[in-house]
Amino acid sequence: MFDVKKLILLGLVVSLVAFSGCTEDQASNESSMTMTEGILVVGTDPTFPPFEEKNTDGELVGFDIDLMKALGEKMGLEIQFVEQPFDGIIPALKAEKFDCIVSAVTITDDRAKEVAFTNSYFDAAQVIAVLVDDDSVQSVDNLAGKVVAAQLGTTGEYEAQHYAEELGFEIKSYEVMADAFIDMENGRVNAVVTDDGVAQRFLDTKPGVYKVVGEPMTSESYGLAANLGNQELIDALNAALAEVKEDGTYDEIYAKWFDN
Incomplete structure (x- = not known):
């Protein structure tokens, strides 16, 4: 089983070692896994139930929302959601409005030219x-x-x-x-x-x-999306996905939203 927190810590150590030979300006130009330390900012369009929507209290709920919160716990990161209409969600990611996307995004060849995808987390049609x-x-x-x-x-x-x-x-x-x-x-x-x-x-x-x-x-599959080149985040998300599938968390979330 992957230990996501150790994976993230290892990434930080590697970054520190790499930065030790860089100037301050060079170090400041290096991209990090998240825009803000300790926080994963996630774009979503809450108009697609039961994956993401708002309840009567205006709170974000849904399969994707619960899954992302579970991944955040595995990664040791606070999750902050940013709402974005779906037709503009990939451009907003590329503009660094958020770190990644969870919004029932189907993995396609065309989209994979613009963003990096995790392993599939849901099969759909x-x-x-x-x-x-x-x-x-x-x-x-x-x-x-x-x-x-x-x-x-x-x-x-x-x-x-x-x-x-x-x-x-x-x-x-x-x-x-x-x-x-x-x-x-x-x-x-x-x-x-x-x-x-x-x-x-x-x-x-x-x-x-x-x-x-x-x-x-x-026949299609959903994936989480991050910016091209942010392989560190993709690796951490994949490791967290593997953990929630292995320890039963994924099945619990699935049953909550799809087993009536």
Whole structure:
């Protein structure tokens, strides 16, 4: 089992040894694992239940939130969350608004050119949700001529765009996932393309209102993201992920949010 605190301490020792041969200016130009010592600033978009959302008291809650707090404990770091709309979350990371991202970010080749990813921590798929009494959509092929909702900047939006070109349907993009489902209830869109875990949350919240149809459109995995070149942070996050999976913490968090 990895000892994350020892890993971080070792990194600090190595840095001190390296800095001993540098001038003060050279040392100040070296990047550290986190922007602020002892604190891991984490970007998230709390509009994607059950991974990240706000409860009635305005507090951040969700699977990703609990997981990140558990990782912080393993790493010996205080976690501070910064809210950021998903379509701008990678640019904000690159602008050093935060140290890393936890926001149900799917690992893709295109994104891996811009950010560094940890090992996968969650498997997901894109699915189609419709109103329970709508039998006109049974598969992705039936989306032709429809209005389809997706969240801005997500792989759901990307997949919808891909099929829209082939099948010919309109895409309506949303900042907030809940707004897409509300608009579907009100007849403004015919279907929603989103992650299976998110779709299930809305099905559970309003039984008898929505359903998922057809086969999954994708098979994908989520990862935590940090800036390219910050391998020290990626290594520490991977070690912490391994620990929470080994000691049962991950399973406890998963059961809290997904085992009904």
